Amino acid sequence: MTGTLTGTAVDVTDLTVRFQSKRSSTTALDDVTMRVDAGEFISIVGPSGCGKSTLLKVVAGLVRPTTGSVSVHGEAVTGPQRNIGFAFQRAALLEWRGVRKNILLQAEMRGMDKARAAARADELIELTGLSGFEKALPHELSGGMQQRVALCRALLHEPPVLLMDEPFGALDALTREQLNAELNRIWRETGTTILLVTHSIAEAVFLGTRVEVMSPRPGRLMRTLEVDLPRERDYAQVMTEPGFGTLTREIRELLGSTSNH
Amino acid sequence: MSSGMSSIVADARQDGDQEPGGDAPPARRFDLGGQLLRLWEAVWRPGILLAIVFFFWWLASAQEWMPHYLVPTPGQVWDRMAQDWSSLMYHSYVTLWETVVGFVIASVLGLATAVLIAYSRTMDKALYPIVLFAQVIPKIAIAPLLVVWFGNGLAPKIILAVLIAFFPVVVSGVAGLRSTDPELLELSATMGASRWQTFRKIRFPNALPHLMAGEKVAVTLAVVGAVVGEFVGASEGLGYVLLLANGNLDSAMLFAALILMSLIGILLFVVVEVAEALLIPWHASRRSTTPLTTS
Numbered sequence: 148m149t150g151t152l153t154g155t156a157v158d159v160t161d162l163t164v165r166f167q168s169k170r171s172s173t174t175a176l177d178d179v180t181m182r183v184d185a186g187e188f189i190s191i192v193g194p195s196g197c198g199k200s201t202l203l204k205v206v207a208g209l210v211r212p213t214t215g216s217v218s219v220h221g222e223a224v225t226g227p228q229r230n231i232g233f234a235f236q237r238a239a240l241l242e243w244r245g246v247r248k249n250i251l252l253q254a255e256m257r258g259m260d261k262a263r264a265a266a267r268a269d270e271l272i273e274l275t276g277l278s279g280f281e282k283a284l285p286h287e288l289s290g291g292m293q294q295r296v297a298l299c300r301a302l303l304h305e306p307p308v309l310l311m312d313e314p315f316g317a318l319d320a321l322t323r324e325q326l327n328a329e330l331n332r333i334w335r336e337t338g339t340t341i342l343l344v345t346h347s348i349a350e351a352v353f354l355g356t357r358v359e360v361m362s363p364r365p366g367r368l369m370r371t372l373e374v375d376l377p378r379e380r381d382y383a384q385v386m387t388e389p390g391f392g393t394l395t396r397e398i399r400e401l402l403g404s405t406s407n408h
Numbered sequence: 409m410s411s412g413m414s415s416i417v418a419d420a421r422q423d424g425d426q427e428p429g430g431d432a433p434p435a436r437r438f439d440l441g442g443q444l445l446r447l448w449e450a451v452w453r454p455g456i457l458l459a460i461v462f463f464f465w466w467l468a469s470a471q472e473w474m475p476h477y478l479v480p481t482p483g484q485v486w487d488r489m490a491q492d493w494s495s496l497m498y499h500s501y502v503t504l505w506e507t508v509v510g511f512v513i514a515s516v517l518g519l520a521t522a523v524l525i526a527y528s529r530t531m532d533k534a535l536y537p538i539v540l541f542a543q544v545i546p547k548i549a550i551a552p553l554l555v556v557w558f559g560n561g562l563a564p565k566i567i568l569a570v571l572i573a574f575f576p577v578v579v580s581g582v583a584g585l586r587s588t589d590p591e592l593l594e595l596s597a598t599m600g601a602s603r604w605q606t607f608r609k610i611r612f613p614n615a616l617p618h619l620m621a622g623e624k625v626a627v628t629l630a631v632v633g634a635v636v637g638e639f640v641g642a643s644e645g646l647g648y649v650l651l652l653a654n655g656n657l658d659s660a661m662l663f664a665a666l667i668l669m670s671l672i673g674i675l676l677f678v679v680v681e682v683a684e685a686l687l688i689p690w691h692a693s694r695r696s697t698t699p700l701t702t703s
Contacts, residue, residue: 208597209594209597227597227598228598229600231598233594233595233598235591235594239589239592239595241610241614242691252599252609253599256599256600256605257599257600286690
């Protein structure tokens, strides 16, 4: 199912989002246009509060655009999208369910075929190295393992598009690199289109085929940078590539120039 | 609804009925020795305190610092209990029944009200003031009215127990249902879940720890409601026995009734406590295990 879809996965056109409160209105996103091809991995970086998360939520149909339009695989987004997977900053696990049951929540809510969902869950548990922890409750797991569970849950229904909102932000550097490597592998193996919001410039470049740099609020797409690295990536190796250093420096300068305002 | 409810509860519990999964996770089997040890842990401290209280009671009454018709000796109370055991058991049963029925009705109504309040702004605005009003009315003051309306039977006692136990259930239920992590609700939306699914699988289990705290308060209050109802007009129940004993200056009987009332309260509290332990073994307040990993 995944990987077979081609063409434009996510199409964002002239998107503006304004939040209206009683006293004031805040523009979170201003005239954002972005097109993502199927199988791409887009990293979105930008200063805090620039609307990166809002962009993902609009694509997921959780936030309505004020103006402009969004479509996922040709279908206009008008309400919560079912054909996507979403990974949150905090793992957002149900603390009363074990690992496997947490992953299967996705199947229960969607009314997926039980046997197929169970088989798929076991596959993902295997893939993310959670074997042996199927019944462990979230509070018995480390932060990295919790995020792995959340990732499995987001991938259970084999969504063509996976949206990730700073999923590794709360992890220590080593666990983070490890999970980045795993995510790279999962992306290659499943062919899922991924949009990742992150604060880490290294992570953005390591994972992305393209990095979108956003400006401070109101969020605009400031610059698009193609990452010219092979799809299969390894931290130790990528770090030494001259292209990696050039790109991270360029992004840092872009973000630095905006924060001086 | 009953099958719906039972599946809600099944979902709220941590499910142990999965296929065996590797060797790493700890076994969560029922462990009798451990349970007994925990019971002992819970009991010995209050036990010592209670023994001290009994000792001073015995001392005060046996030395006749106060006359026996005011404070009977523990032995006299014991004898009185033994003598009228079957009648006391009957009256205890009546009070227990009124309390349990009142508590169950209060729980069901309270939860339903909490759901309405948590889900609908209109209901929130409309119902909360009424619920609060029902709470601040002194129950003892309306007890005679209830007896006039509903007679001397079980109804006024049950209604009083409901009225008095209702409020903590509503308040804790609303707090629990409103405490759902917004990210979990967004997650639910991305899964295309219906409102019912979200309630059943996320909001309700999430509310259980709060709700159970309210239930524990409610069950002890329900006893008070039933006894107050019996004070005002009854021909059976521990409240009636107590009132009668008071009139006859039968202090041994009065103490016996008091002790049985307290035992009913404690018994019901323990039942709710056990229900809580079975329903939410995963909650922080109930954890005994340490994390599996630290990395």
